[in-house]
Amino acid sequence: MDTNDNAPQFDHQVYAVNITENSPIGTLVLKLNATDLDDGPNAEIIYSFTLYTSEKTQEIFTLNKHTGEIKVNDMIDFEEIKILEMHIQAKDQGHYPLSGQCTVMVYVADLNDNYPEITVKSLRSTVKENVPIGTVIALVGTSDRDSEDNGKVDLSINKQLPFVLNKSSESDFELVVSQSLDRETYTQEYGFDRDE
Known part of the structure; x- marks a missing residue:
């Protein structure tokens, strides 16, 4: 009769797997394989998480x-x-x-799944037409929760307007008057009422 004198052995002690965030439920991450040189029940293997695996991780993944x-x-x-x-x-x-044990390291890859956010802090409630060129009208901040290139925000403004955006830091801009403001010209060009 066979004696249970062989412990199950995994192919590797540590497995490294890459997975993309928001992967659909049911996506196969990895199929583990452990072998036991014994026979019968002594070679029948049951897989389980150990106590060193966090509850949160056990909620995110199932193990057959x-x-x-x-x-x-x-x-x-x-x-x-x-x-x-x-x-x-x-x-x-x-x-x-x-029993035998192994560790599975799952590295999550970022998807571009967050919209950029823009905050505007106006420094003036109104702007007079004789304001000097270079006057800062507002501060504009941007942010994006994604990482690397997915988190970089490109901000632009209509080039026909008499303003430019000057970058003051990685995610902050200043809205600056770039040319003389003429109320009458912009009233005709953009169809504003004279009271606007």
Whole structure:
């Protein structure tokens, strides 16, 4: 008769997997494979998370105890978490069970899934037509929760207007008067009432 003298062994001690945020529920992340050189129940393997795997991670992923398949079970948001770590055990079904363990590192890739946000702080409630060129009218701030190129914001203004945006920092701009303001010209050109 076979003695349960071999512990299950994973192909690797550490697995590294890349996944994109917002991956659909049911997406296969990884199929683990552990082998046991014994026979019968001594070689039948059950997979499970160990206590070192956080509850949040266990909510985000499911682990099939018979096949070793890890699948997405909940929304993954790069802006909340960038790396997820799972500690998994393979235990045989012998009378005195033996087990082997591995670690799965999941690296989340960012998607461009956040809209840029713009805040405007007006420095003047009205602007007189004789205001000097270079006068700052408003401060404009931009932000985007995405990372790297996905988080870079390009801000522009209609070139026909007598204003320009000057960059004061990575995400801040100044709205500045760029040419002489003539109320009568802009009233005719843009159809404003004289009281506007």
